[in-house]
Amino acid sequence: MSAVPSNPTRRRLLRNACGIALATVVPAPVVIAEGDAERLLLEARPGRAALRGPARDASASQTAIWGYDGQLPGPLLRVRQGEPLRLRLRNGLPQATSVHWHGLRIANAMDGVAGLTQEAIPPGGHFDYDLLPPDAGSYWYHPHQQSAEQLARGLYGALVVEEREPPAVDRDLLLILDDWRLDEDGQLDLASFGNLHDAAHGGRLGNWPTVNGVNTPGFAVRAGERLRLRLINAANARIFRVDIEGHEPTLIALDGQPVVPRALPAEGQWLAPGQRADLILDCSGEPAARAALRTHLRDGPHAMATFDYAAGRPLRDGPPETPIALPANPLATRIEPDAAVSAALLMQGGAMGSLRSARYRGRELPMRELVGQGMVWAFNGEAGLPESPLLRARRGQTVLIDIANDNRWPHAMHLHGHHFRVLARDGRAVDEADWRDTLLMAPGERVQIGFVADNPGKWVLHCHMLEHQAAGMVTWLEVA
Ligand code: C2O
Numbered sequence: 001m002s003a004v005p006s007n008p009t010r011r012r013l014l015r016n017a018c019g020i021a022l023a024t025v026v027p028a029p030v031v032i033a034e035g036d037a038e039r040l041l042l043e044a045r046p047g048r049a050a051l052r053g054p055a056r057d058a059s060a061s062q063t064a065i066w067g068y069d070g071q072l073p074g075p076l077l078r079v080r081q082g083e084p085l086r087l088r089l090r091n092g093l094p095q096a097t098s099v100h101w102h103g104l105r106i107a108n109a110m111d112g113v114a115g116l117t118q119e120a121i122p123p124g125g126h127f128d129y130d131l132l133p134p135d136a137g138s139y140w141y142h143p144h145q146q147s148a149e150q151l152a153r154g155l156y157g158a159l160v161v162e163e164r165e166p167p168a169v170d171r172d173l174l175l176i177l178d179d180w181r182l183d184e185d186g187q188l189d190l191a192s193f194g195n196l197h198d199a200a201h202g203g204r205l206g207n208w209p210t211v212n213g214v215n216t217p218g219f220a221v222r223a224g225e226r227l228r229l230r231l232i233n234a235a236n237a238r239i240f241r242v243d244i245e246g247h248e249p250t251l252i253a254l255d256g257q258p259v260v261p262r263a264l265p266a267e268g269q270w271l272a273p274g275q276r277a278d279l280i281l282d283c284s285g286e287p288a289a290r291a292a293l294r295t296h297l298r299d300g301p302h303a304m305a306t307f308d309y310a311a312g313r314p315l316r317d318g319p320p321e322t323p324i325a326l327p328a329n330p331l332a333t334r335i336e337p338d339a340a341v342s343a344a345l346l347m348q349g350g351a352m353g354s355l356r357s358a359r360y361r362g363r364e365l366p367m368r369e370l371v372g373q374g375m376v377w378a379f380n381g382e383a384g385l386p387e388s389p390l391l392r393a394r395r396g397q398t399v400l401i402d403i404a405n406d407n408r409w410p411h412a413m414h415l416h417g418h419h420f421r422v423l424a425r426d427g428r429a430v431d432e433a434d435w436r437d438t439l440l441m442a443p444g445e446r447v448q449i450g451f452v453a454d455n456p457g458k459w460v461l462h463c464h465m466l467e468h469q470a471a472g473m474v475t476w477l478e479v480a
C-alpha cells in the first residue's frame with residue numbers, strides 16, 4: 001500500500017509488556033504508521049541464533065539462520081479476538097517467499113499459499129496481509145513457498161489471538177518446539193535440503209532440539225504459580241510426545257480450539273508438526289525443585305526444557321479455584337452428513353510402499369521417473385498440487401473426507417481455512433469432540449473427517465511433514 005511512508009517512523013509495540021513471558025527474549029514487531037492505522041512490519045531475512053547456547057566465543061556458537069526480523073523465533077504477534085491485524089512482509093531473503101497464518105480462518109487471499117492464493121514474493125518485494133482472525137487461541141506463521149527449506153532455516157513465529165475473557169493465570173508462556181539438523185560446527189546442514197531419502201522416510205529429522213530457539217532452556221517458576229503453556233510444534237518432521245515430569249497439566253485447547261479441560265493422555269500429549277496444545281500447569285513442585293518438559297522418543301524421555309522452582313515460599317497454598325475452560329470460538333460445528341459433499345483421499349508412496357506410478361504435471365510416470373522429479377508420494381494417484389480440486393463445496397455445506405493412510409509412515413494432515421472433526425476411525429463412528437487443523441495419522445490408519453465449508457476460496461490440504469509435502473503430498477479443495 002502506497003500509504004506506507006518509505007522512511008517510516010518506527011516504534012515498539014508495547015502491548016507485549018503485560019502479556020506473554022518468555023524464557024528467551026522474543027522481540028516485539030516493529031510498527032509502521034499508515035494514516036491513522038498501524039501496520040506491523042516483518043522482514044524475512046538472514047540472521048544468527050545461539051542455538052548451541054550463549055556465546056562464549058560468539059563466532060563459534062552462532063548459527064546462521066533465516067528468521068522473521070532475523071530473529072529466532074520471529075516476533076510474537078498478538079491481537080485481540082475480533083480485531084484486525086495488519087502486516088507488511090518484506091522479503092529480505094535471496095529466495096521468493098510468502099507467509100501462511102497456520103490455523104487462522106481468514107480470507108483466502110491472505111492465506112499465503114504461493115501458487116494458489118498469491119504469487120510468491122520475490123527477493124526485495126513485499127506483500128501486505130490484512131487479517132481478521134475470528135477465533136481466539138494459539139496459532140503460528142511460517143512461509144508457504146519452499147517451506148521445507150525455509151522453516152528448517154528458522155522462519156516461523158507464534159501468533160496469539162487473545163480471548164476477550166481468558167482464564168486467570170499468573171503467566172502465559174510460549175514454547176515453540178523445533179528440531180534442527182546441525183553439523184559439527186553448529187551450522188545448518190544445508191547439503192541435505194531436498195534429500196529424497198528424508199522425503200521417502202520420516203522427513204527431515206534433526207539432531208538438536210530447541211524450545212524458543214534455545215537448547216533445553218530453563219523457565220523460572222514459583223511454587224503455587226498457575227501457568228498457561230502454549231506449545232507449538234514448528235519442526236519439519238519431528239513428532240513430539242510431551243509431558244511434564246511429576247506434574248499433571250490440564251489440556252485446554254488443541255490447534256487453537258478449546259477442548260473440555262482434561263488430563264493429558266498417559267503416554268503424553270502427541271504434537272505432530274504444525275499442531276499446538278494449550279495447557280494449564282499448576283506448579284505443584286517444592287521450592288528449589290526442577291521438573292523437565294519431556295518428549296518421549298523410542299529410547300526414552302528427553303528433556304526439552306526445565307521448570308526451575310525458586311527457593312522462596314510458595315505463591316499460594318493450593319491451586320487456584322478459578323475456572324480454566326476457554327470460551328467457545330465462533331466455529332460452525334453443525335455437521336450435516338445428509339447434505340454433505342464427500343471425497344476419498346488415498347495416501348500412497350514412501351519407502352516400503354506400494355506406489356508404482358503416479359500422475360505428475362499431467363503425465364503418468366513410473367516410480368523411477370517420479371523420483372527423478374523429486375516426487376515419492378501421491379494423493380489419489382497424483383503427485384504434487386493437482387490442476388483440479390479434490391472436491392468443490394457450496395458455502396456452508398458439510399464436507400466429509402475419507403482419508404486412507406495406505407503406506408508405512410505417520411503423517412500430519414493439515415487443512416487450511418477450516419477446523420475439522422474426526423467422525424470415524426477405521427470405518428467405525430467415533431465421538432471425538434476436538435476440532436483440529438492438523439491430524440496425526442498412524443501408518444495404515446483410515447479416518448473420516450468432517451467440517452462445515454464456510455470459508456470461500458481455494459484451500460490446500462497437505463502433509464505438514466514438509467518433506468512429504470514437497471515430494472507430492474498436497475491437494476486442495478474449493479469452496480464457492
Ligand atoms: Cu502450517 Cu500449509 O501449513
Ligand code: CU
Binds near residue numbers: 412465469473
Ligand atoms: Cu507426511
